[in-house]
Amino acid sequence: MEPQKELHIPSEEIYEKPKIKKPNTNKKQRSFKPKSWKPYLYLVPAVLFIFLFIYSAIFTLIYSFTDWDGINNPNWVGLQNYQEIFSNSVFITSFINTAIWVVVSLIVPVGLGLFFSVILQDVIGNTIFKNVFYLPYAISLTTTGIIWSFLFSSSGFNELFETLGFSEQWIRNWLTEPPYNTISMIIASVWQSTGTNMILFLVGLQSLPKEPHEAAMMDGASKLRVFFTITLPLLKPFTVVVVGMALVNSFKVFDIIWVMTQGGPYRSSETLAVTMYRESFVLNNLGLGSAISIVLTILIFILSWFYLRQTIVKED
Template sequence: MTITTGRPAPATSHRRGRVRQERLTAAAFLLPALALCVVLLYIPFVYTSYLSLTEFNGLGDPEFVGLDKYEEMFSDARILTSMVNTLIWVVGTLVLPVGLGLFIAVMVHGLRGSFWYRLPFLLPYAISGIAVGVIFSFILQTGGALTQALELFGLPFADARWLLDWPLNTIVMIVAATWQGAGVNALLFSVGLQSIPKEPVEAAMVDGAKGWTMFRHITWPMLAPMTTVVVGLSIVGSLKTFDIVWGMTQGGPGRVSETLAITMYKASFMLNDYGLGAAVALLLTVVTVTASLLYLRRQLAPAKEF
């Protein structure tokens, strides 16, 4: 006959104590990171959300005005233009820097010394966005280097106002961003290509697949994980575009080339309308997070089925 004392067995008690100690240790390591996130992310987000509901010029106390700043934001034609420009940046970034990066990576993959083919495209990534903007501003400004070269050789578009007319100015700024970012995209795609197993490629080659057929049915599907990373980073980066635009046009002329990030900066720090700037910042945050989550959810959904 077994007599139960009601006390846990020593081994069970020791195991529970060890689990409790491990949880406390994990919490001790997580708390600094959690505190940092709260201080640097969540508190500013909550305060920005509050400011977006106020009239505040940086002096005195914010005056609560409800949704007036959001109504002003969606009724201002200049801000609506910056929304359109931001959308153009998203589409243009996916087509040019990502597309060109993929093309470069596929073209040099498997070649001896492929690193040296990618290097000229990778070097501009080491230059800051403001510096890229200054360089291309010198080239594309009225009477600049490009205009003089076209006039010298008698080529068309010598009279084009590259940085003055919309949407041409937005398009040429996306080209500048492509010069800076295509190389790093090519590098990421090259890493993805090197991780593709050789067996499916060799089997497809035995079946006679090559060129576009090989890329469409073998390379591109197996490159999907890296494509998810590159496209996701490009979407987030294009939504927050600031430095190249500021370096080339500062959103002008007449604010026609502004993006939402430029609009947010001007409203807050040049016009001292912190309520409107906070509303634009909140809109930009919501759009960026929503676009990222929707894209990642769609891309990672098939993986959840396995």
């Protein structure tokens, strides 16, 4: 018998463990290359805009406590400008007109936009109607004011009513008699803003799921009940956008009023935005105009905050 060979197991010293390279901490960190700053250049316009906005807001706030004509040195008057805003009959009229614009803008163009969007949703060839309703929004506010100034002149609706044999109650000076001047300008604004509200609601209606509507119809629910219980709640995100836009735009409406009446007659159709412009750049009361702008900004901020807060809370 051959002698059994001993198995020779190599010692661990023969097999060296793989060496793990440790990172060299002594190397200097890479310096920033010029290319690494390139993406930050896109932020420059936004940063400049925010800086200019904050600077102008602080500047306006400071000068709202002064009596300044834009040329001579401003005189510190404290709260005198704010006291005049809430005591002068002209400014009270501006507050009332602004409130009328806000209420009507939140009801009429938003309601009409929703109404037309529901009607045109399933209409064949609705693209033509979309363009017809949206066309006024593509026209500038100044052009809209000129068009409706002619329509409310003696050669416009008055001549039409007279030709049709309407009573004398329908024939009047629409742009020079309060409150018909404010009503006339609101009609022009509604004509222009209804189309964009309709388009936004149409986008929302086309993005809604069809299953809840089909299930409700199968259960025997009427179209009116389906609209108020299913469609309208599902449209809430789009309604928030439309109402928010209408709220802000109604506070800062200026172009149509200035073109059609310039706030007249006797400043009876001015809103806060028109009064701010007149006091600042026509009458050179920049201190008072700054105070009006601060009041207008605070009103928009408070109402927008309450509106968005209530909307978010209800969604939660």
